[in-house]
Amino acid sequence: MKTTLRGVGVSHGVAIGEVRHMGTAVLEPPAKQIPEQEAPREQARARRAVEAVSADLTARGQLAGGEAQAVLEAQAMMAQDPELMADVDRRIAVGSTAERAVYDALAAYRSLLAGAGEYLAGRVADLDDVRNRIVARLLGVPMPGVPDSDEPYVLIARDLAPADTALLDPTLVLGFVTEEGGPTSHSAILARALGVPAVVALPGACDLAEGTVIAVDGSTGEVFVSPSGEKRAEIEAAAAARRAALTAVTGPGATSDGHKVPLLANVGGPADVPAAVEAGAEGVGLFRTEFLFLDDGENAPSEEKQVEAYRTVLEAFPEGRVVVRVLDAGADKPLAFLTPADEPNPALGVRGLRTLLDHPEVLRTQLTALARAAEGLPVYLEVMAPMVADRTDARAFAAACREAGLRAKFGAMVEIPSAALRARSILQEVEFLSLGTNDLAQYTFAADRQVGAVSRLQDPWQPALLDLVAISADAAKAEGKSCGVCGEAASDPLLACVLTGLGVTSLSMGAASLPYVRATLAQHTLAQCERAAAAARAADTAEEARRAAQAVLSGE
Ligand code: PEP
Ligand code: MG
DSSP, X not given: OOSEEEOEEEEOSEEEEEEEEXXXXXXXXXXXXXXXXXXXXXXXXXXXXXHHHHHHXXXXXXXXXXXXXXXHHHHHHHHTOHHHHHHHHHHHHTTOOHHHHHHHHHHHHHHHHHTSHHHHHXXXXXXXXXHHHHHHHHHTOOOBBSOOOSSOEEEEESOOOHHHHTTOOTTTEEEEEESSOOTTSHHHHHHHHHTOOEXXXXXXXXXXXXXXXXXXXXXXXXXXXXXXXXXXXXXXXXXXXXXXXXXXXXXXXXXXXXXXXXXXXXXXXXXXXXXXXXXXXXXXXXXXXXXXXXXXXXXXXXXXXXXXXXXHHHHTSTTSEEEEEOOOOBTTBOOTTTSOTTOSSGGGSSOTHHHHHHOHHHHHHHHHHHHHHHTTOOOEEEEEESSOOSHHHHHHHHHHHHHTTOOSEEEEEXXXXXXXHTHHHHXXXXXXXXXXXXXXXXHHTTOOTTOGGGTTTTOTTOHHHHHHHHHHHXXXXXXXXXXXXXSGGGGSHHHHHHHHHTTOOEEEXXXXXXXXXXXXXXXXXXXXXXXXXXXXXXXXXXXXXXHHHHHHHTTO
């Protein structure tokens, strides 16, 4: 394997540590026959694996305590069910390997459960987890899901789904490297939220051997395999120098000639607030409320639970601005109780605001919870809808907000090209726009944001994307309203200057990017940003746009 690998750097900083792989979700062992005389050995192997998994689940339960303990202990009991073990023994006796016998026996048990009423059907996911754990142990491959490790590590995954995020222990994850994903994938967003360095779209990432030491440079996209002591020192010194230059600039976001561009934070819930406050965020520009819903996954959180979470975030920014996005479910963030299971193209299906308009009770509860959470607080609450396609969508959302008695500004996210093209018409219904450049790129270039192979088209420097940003910002200016960016484009310091030059009025990003953007913006005048924006839009490719803007901003 090469000693330096190159992917796309999506979250600044350097991480050095041992590789741990995210285990694959479903492992299907090959169905091969074993000779009869090997059966007793295979049966003993199966029993040992079941006992080990069961003991591990019980131990994790004791560590976790509370509700998690009950769930994990129930899983441990499932694993040791005598009937199940008898079935495994029978299958091995007629020629199955231990792993195939466990796989098939649990599959039979699974279909029984799935058809046995709502409560038992709900346990199918737990049973799948038990099966995957036993099979992984028998195959000698990493356990499915987040690695079991007491030591900090660099997480390697094909890609990360939002549902994985709930299970990650931020004190153990030094950084991420993913084989798939682009600059706007959830792996990238999660890395920025956790403030850890990350590289995505790195070919060969999944082939890095477990335990190998790597150094990840999230700024350059480089990954050094087994770096020498000298190389490590060099990488760490460069990262420290970059950090020192940044901390020198503080205060609200502005260009060097004083044009204000509020710098806001993207948060997924109360847990992200301390980092945002510490990084000097002037408020929240995107509160992704879906994480609250993904936590449970089977039911919407109660109004009370929502009030509590929203209030914690609102209280953190007294007199600041907090932009809350209502639930954005569907596509890459499916919710079992809301998202249709049989869509041929989920990204083009019922997602975002469309889901909420189909389930008005979920929207109503969320808006009521927001109204209650903001009661008596001096915060400037703004509420926006994801995936607004046209004026009809914007009108329906504004009407729902008014009906819920929400005293806030209502806005629309621009994530679909139609919304950018018809921004002025949408602004007849709402008071602000927020550009979700991740989805806007996905839909403009017909390039799935989760697919590494098309990450070139997900590059937010694409001039066509910059054109849509310019159209939206111009429309907002003509209507005397604001137009921010809350997609990942805002977290690229150079691009942040270009967006400012295009007329964007605020920038929102993961807390870890704030110092980088603040420092870069403070080095340039508004006129320079405007010239850089014009140069970038005149280019034909993302790379040319980046180079043209860089040339203007560095005074070449
Ligand atoms: C976006 O699409 O740019 C956005 C901010 O929303 P999300 O990344 O949560 O889809
Ligand atoms: Mg989006």
